Structures are given as structure tokens and as C-alpha cells.
Amino acid sequence: xxxxxxxxxxxxxxxxxxxxxxxxxxxxxxxxxxxxxxxxxxxxxxxxxxxxxxxxxxxxxxxxxxxxxxxxxxxxxxxxxxxxxxxxxxxxxxxxxxxxxxxxxxxxxxxxxxxxxxxxxxxxxxxxxxxxxxxxxxxxxxxx
Numbered sequence: 001x002x003x004x005x006x007x008x009x010x011x012x013x014x015x016x017x018x019x020x021x022x023x024x025x026x027x028x029x030x031x032x033x034x035x036x037x038x039x040x041x042x043x044x045x046x047x048x049x050x051x052x053x054x055x056x057x058x059x060x061x062x063x064x065x066x067x068x069x070x071x072x073x074x075x076x077x078x079x080x081x082x083x084x085x086x087x088x089x090x091x092x093x094x095x096x097x098x099x100x101x102x103x104x105x106x107x108x109x110x111x112x113x114x115x116x117x118x119x120x121x122x123x124x125x126x127x128x129x130x131x132x133x134x135x136x137x138x139x140x141x142x143x144x
Contacts, residue, residue: 005111011079012115015071020123029064031124034116037068041113046106047094054091075112076105 002010019030033053040049050069057066073087082105083093094102 007079008075008112009115011075012112012119015074016116016119016123019067019120026062026064026067027124030067031120033064033068034113034120034124037072038110038113038117041106041109046102046109047091050091050094071116072109072112076108080108082108 019027037049040052044052050072053065053069057063057069060066061070070087073090076082077085077087077090082101083090083097085093094105
């Protein structure tokens with residue numbers, strides 16, 4: 001049996017690996033949004049942060065914002081099972097649920113974001129472009 005921290009790491013690895021296999025631009029944008037999520041959750045709360053992602057995605061499930069929303073929703077709904085039902089109902093569950101479950105969800109997301117940020121920084125920030133060249137995080141010359 002794995003510890004919860006190991007489960008978070010494995011889940012984050014699976015999600016980042018999946019995003020990495022897709023479009024390079026989308027992967028970089030996902031990494032950018034993941035990088036800003038902890039501060040956004042801290043400043044605005046989990047509900048408003050998820051609502052922001054949904055609003056930016058405009059219902060397009062291939063947008064980076066929706067991909068990030070879906071990763072977070074998968075963790076809360078499917079893996080941790082804090083709320084029951086389909087991921088599409090997460091916002092309603094957060095709004096209608098009790099404060100304890102909301103706080104538990106927010107704490108889980110903060111803990112998950114530690115792993116998501118590390119893996120996305122390592123594997124999404126410098127993904128291969130359409131031509132097959134791997135972009136260097138500091139430009140073609142690398143670090144001086």
C-alpha cells in the first residue's frame with residue numbers, strides 16, 4: 001500500500017506525462033497555469049480558482065485551462081473521492097457542500113500542486129516543438 005504522498009506524486013506524474021504527449025504549445029500553457037495555481041488558490045480560494053479556469057476555457061475541453069481544471073477535478077472527485085459524482089459537477093458540489101469538505105479539497109489541491117509544479121517544470125516547460133527540436137528553457141545556447 002502506498003502512502004498518500006506517493007499517490008499524489010504518481011497521479012501528478014501520470015497527468016503531466018499525458019499532457020506531454022500532446023500539443024507542445026498546450027503543454028507549455030498547462031505548465032504556466034499549474035505554476036500559478038498555488039498562489040491563485042491561496043489568494044482566491046479553490047472555488048474561485050476553478051471557476052476562473054472554466055471561464056477561461058469557455059467550454060473547450062482541449063484548452064489548457066480546462067485541462068488544468070480537469071486534472072484537479074480528477075484528483076478531488078475520482079482519486080480522493082471527497083465528492084461523489086461526475087467531475088463536471090465539482091463546482092456545484094463545492095458551492096453546496098459543507099465547509100469541511102471544501103477545506104479538505106483545498107488542502108488536497110495544495111498538496112497535489114507541489115508535485116504537479118515540480119513535474120510540469122521538469123517535463124512540460126521544455127517540450128519538443130512541431131519540428132522535433134527540443135526547446136531549451138534558456139534559449140538555444142542554454143545557460144551562460
